[in-house]
Amino acid sequence: MNLFKIIADIEKADPEVGERYSFYSRRSLLKFGSNLAAAGIPTFMAATLNKAMAQSTTPSQKAIDVANFALTLEYLEDDFYKMGLAAANLIPAADRTVISQISKHETAHVNLLKAALAAGAVAKPTFKFPAGTFTTYATFLATARALEDTGVQAYKGQAGELINDKAILLTALQIHSVEARHASEIRRMLGMKGWVSDTTQTTFTQGGVNLKNLNTGKSDDALREAFDEPLTKDQVLAIAKPFL
Amino acid sequence: MKKKQHSSGLTMLPGQLEPVRVGRRLFLRYAGAFTAGGVILSACGNEENPTTVSSTVDLGKDDVGILNYAYALEQLEAAFYTQVIATPYTGMTDAEKTLLTDIRDHEIIHREFFKAALGASAITALSPNFTGVNFGDRASVLGTAKAFEDLGVSAYNGAGPLLKDVNYLALAGKIVSVEARHAAAIRDLLNPKSADFAGDDVVAPATGLDVAAPPATVLTTAQKFVTTPISGANLPK
Numbered sequence: 064m065n066l067f068k069i070i071a072d073i074e075k076a077d078p079e080v081g082e083r084y085s086f087y088s089r090r091s092l093l094k095f096g097s098n099l100a101a102a103g104i105p106t107f108m109a110a111t112l113n114k115a116m117a118q119s120t121t122p123s124q125k126a127i128d129v130a131n132f133a134l135t136l137e138y139l140e141d142d143f144y145k146m147g148l149a150a151a152n153l154i155p156a157a158d159r160t161v162i163s164q165i166s167k168h169e170t171a172h173v174n175l176l177k178a179a180l181a182a183g184a185v186a187k188p189t190f191k192f193p194a195g196t197f198t199t200y201a202t203f204l205a206t207a208r209a210l211e212d213t214g215v216q217a218y219k220g221q222a223g224e225l226i227n228d229k230a231i232l233l234t235a236l237q238i239h240s241v242e243a244r245h246a247s248e249i250r251r252m253l254g255m256k257g258w259v260s261d262t263t264q265t266t267f268t269q270g271g272v273n274l275k276n277l278n279t280g281k282s283d284d285a286l287r288e289a290f291d292e293p294l295t296k297d298q299v300l301a302i303a304k305p306f307l
Numbered sequence: 308m309k310k311k312q313h314s315s316g317l318t319m320l321p322g323q324l325e326p327v328r329v330g331r332r333l334f335l336r337y338a339g340a341f342t343a344g345g346v347i348l349s350a351c352g353n354e355e356n357p358t359t360v361s362s363t364v365d366l367g368k369d370d371v372g373i374l375n376y377a378y379a380l381e382q383l384e385a386a387f388y389t390q391v392i393a394t395p396y397t398g399m400t401d402a403e404k405t406l407l408t409d410i411r412d413h414e415i416i417h418r419e420f421f422k423a424a425l426g427a428s429a430i431t432a433l434s435p436n437f438t439g440v441n442f443g444d445r446a447s448v449l450g451t452a453k454a455f456e457d458l459g460v461s462a463y464n465g466a467g468p469l470l471k472d473v474n475y476l477a478l479a480g481k482i483v484s485v486e487a488r489h490a491a492a493i494r495d496l497l498n499p500k501s502a503d504f505a506g507d508d509v510v511a512p513a514t515g516l517d518v519a520a521p522p523a524t525v526l527t528t529a530q531k532f533v534t535t536p537i538s539g540a541n542l543p544k
Contacts, residue, residue, distance in 0.1 A: 160502055161502070175514050232468050233465075236463075237519055239483070240484060244510070247489075257488045258485060285412040285413060288413055291485055
């Protein structure tokens with residue numbers, strides 16, 4: 064099941080939806096702006112948002128797709144942490160503060176994206192979690208790590224799609240770095256480093272620069288850790304599939 | 308800027324007998340510096356001692372300006388962590404040393420990456436000023452590290468929408484999450500297993516959104532740690 068083709072499918076089935084979208088879209092962006100302002104975003108950024116809104120009064124279809132893609136991942140994370148916190152004898156007392164803080168953010172992300180998308184928001188799917196997720200803490204943490212690292216990669220992979228939707232890009236970036244903070248904390252709770260060295264990654268070129276040629280004398284792990292790699296939508300979907 | 312400034316905006320230089328005239332001239336310079344983008348420039352240095360005036364580094368404009376802005380911040384971070392590892396604070400555990408060495412290496416790689424990517428457009432090497440940091444003291448070092456990492460996150464988040472080239476945006480995205488990972492780890496060292504790794508002071512509880520700040524704000528903070536005057540006046544806004 065590809066959740067992210069849902070909108071396209073609805074559009075095919077209902078030719079009037081495109082027209083409705085432009086209405087919802089305009090409303091959505093305004094909501095984005097007002098929500099951010101209400102949340103106490105500094106004046107400068109509010110000004111940037113206004114500027115972005117003046118340049119493009121309607122978010123692109125691409126941006127709406129990205130926001131719904133993000134919302135689906137946030138639904139998944141939100142359900143996961145809520146169920147974890149509700150499960151008896153799962154999360155040790157010493158770790159509840161951390162897990163509760165993450166859960167709080169995922170709920171906030173769901174609410175923010177839902178409000179921004181308004182009637183254009185996808186519905187929450189019913190998720191399924193592998194056996195042991197809420198009975199074995201190690202499994203729960205391992206799943207949390209996968210969700211957080213994938214979340215970081217998913218937002219990162221979509222940033223380019225938002226380059227012409229500055230206000231939404233800014234919001235996505237502000238969620239992206241929160242997921243990275245979560246990922247770092249969860250990884251360290253698992254006894255891992257907070258950063259990622261994917262040893263299957265054998266190329267070291269970033270932005271046309273071969274990091275190996277910089278003569279920094281740093282290890283391959285350090286070169287990989289210094290740049291978090293993105294995932295495409297399809298790659299994220301493949302990872303999310305067991306939960307859908 | 309060591310001049311004594313009166314509330315009238317007039318300035319008295321040591322041994323100067325005509326405070327009004329000189330003051331007006333300096334005031335105009337102050338005004339110029341602020342309208343140039345809010346960055347505190349030290350170009351208003353004392354005429355009697357011209358050797359203290361170092362030339363301002365202009366980050367430039369457009370995407371190149373933003374890349375130089377990132378390069379400036381990475382220079383600052385790399386210099387800081389290099390010092391942290393060179394002179395470990397009292398009581399630094401092996402685990403802390405490993406973690407801080409990793410961060411040092413990432414920041415050096417970021418710095419060298421930007422230098423190479425910018426090529427001839429790269430700004431010069433900046434002179435850091437860490438006189439306010441006590442490198443022998445854990446709280447001072449980790450507190451500064453936390454400030455730098457959060458500053459980096461806010462800077463990349465704020466700069467992302469200012470970029471025009473999608474490839475640069477992708478690069479900024481690859482780096483900002485590493486800075487956020489650092490920030491969480493440093494915050495956890497300071498206050499283990501608390502909510503601080505993504506604390507309410509940086510992640511707004513109502514929206515779950517992380518900090519984002521414009522270059523002018525970030526540079527004002529960064530300037531306190533850099534002797535070389537930096538101007539972001541031509542950066543995109």
